[in-house]
Amino acid sequence: MEVLKVAATSMPQKVANALAAIVKEQGEAELQAVGASAVNQAVKAIAIARGKVAPNGIDLYVIPAFADIIIDGEKKTAIKFIVKSR
DSSP, rough: OEEEETTTOOOHHHHHHHHHHHHHHEEEEEEEEEEHHHOOOOHHHHHHHHHHGGGGGGGEEEEEEEEEEEEETEEEEEEEEEEEOO
């Protein structure tokens, strides 16, 4: 499954475009975000992507979860959003 890392400075429109393309091709993708601002950008991107793929008859749903990741040698907890189509 393709993993997109979302930062606080990520542009939701660009993340949404990438997410929509991956979901159309593979049927699922994962977004990872660390921090409130990054989670906010990820949620916006998911909403935008859902609107982009809906006219093609694709309905997205999201499974939120926690993920332990390593950033600069430090263990951090990320929110991961598993995005799938149905």
